[in-house]
Amino acid sequence: MPHLSAPTVVSSIASPCDADAFRVLNEEWISRLFTLQEEDRAVLGDPFGRIVDLGGDVLLARERGSGAAVGCVALLAYPDAVFELAKMAVAPAARGRGIGRQLVAAAIDRAQALGAARLFLGTNSKLAPAIHLYEEAGFVRITRSRLPVADYYARADILMELR
Numbered sequence: 001m002p003h004l005s006a007p008t009v010v011s012s013i014a015s016p017c018d019a020d021a022f023r024v025l026n027e028e029w030i031s032r033l034f035t036l037q038e039e040d041r042a043v044l045g046d047p048f049g050r051i052v053d054l055g056g057d058v059l060l061a062r063e064r065g066s067g068a069a070v071g072c073v074a075l076l077a078y079p080d081a082v083f084e085l086a087k088m089a090v091a092p093a094a095r096g097r098g099i100g101r102q103l104v105a106a107a108i109d110r111a112q113a114l115g116a117a118r119l120f121l122g123t124n125s126k127l128a129p130a131i132h133l134y135e136e137a138g139f140v141r142i143t144r145s146r147l148p149v150a151d152y153y154a155r156a157d158i159l160m161e162l163r
Contacts, residue, residue, distance in 0.1 A: 008061040008070060008099055010106040012052075019047050021069035022058050025089040033126055034155050043074075043087065051076055056083065057114065059106050061090070061099050070094035073103040075110055081117035082148045088130065100130065104137045108162065118148060122156025131158060138162050 013019055023044040030036050043050045047058045055077035060069045071090040075083050085107050090099045111119045121139065123130055139160035144152070147159055 007064050007097070008102060009064060010059050010061050010102060012110075013047060013058040013060055018058075018060055018069065021060060022047050022072045022074070022087070025069065025072050025091060026087050028092070029089050034124070037153070039153075043076075047074065055114065057110055058087075059103065059110060061094075061103055061106075071099040071103050073107045075107055075114065075116075077114070078149060080148075081115050083111045083114065083116040083119050084149070085111070085119060085121040100133050101136070104133050108137060118161060120148060120159065120161040122147075122153055123158045123160070124155055125157050134160055 013022060026040070026044050027036065030040055051058055051074050056075045058072060058074045061071035062069055069091075071088075071094060073088040074086045076086050077083055085104070088100065088103055088107075090103070108119065120142070121134065123134065125131075140163050142159050142161050144159060146161070152159075
């Protein structure tokens with residue numbers, strides 16, 4: 001089945017409304033599939049302070065024309081030019097249109113622009129479509145011992161990095 005092209009444009013968050021869209025998109029899927037953790041609440045409640053101001057970025061996929069946010073992804077910055085691809089979400093009504101693929105590609109490009117030497121992510125086996133997207137983009141599975149950070153989400157039972 002051919003992939004439909006995403007009728008969206010991806011750009012960095014720039015306003016409190018963008019921050020709200022990032023929070024709402026992520027709270028939907030995390031609450032539906034898992035339990036919203038305190039760290040989730042902290043990051044989602046202050047993406048400028050917890051992500052952007054620390055050298056990362058949050059990207060939103062917006063509908064052309066209306067500008068409505070239909071997807072998002074975050075890049076969290078760590079020391080030594082390490083970045084984490086995190087908090088990726090696509091609105092339920094917008095799934096199946098290639099937006100997730102577009103977000104992953106945009107996040108990889110943005111990480112490279114930010115000087116990333118390493119890009120990793122943690123996901124869960126419940127998220128098979130996302131895992132497939134990550135693998136298509138060049139991410140490979142790694143063991144927890146290869147994670148460049150400590151105290152990582154327990155719900156992440158699949159860990160990956162870009163090769």
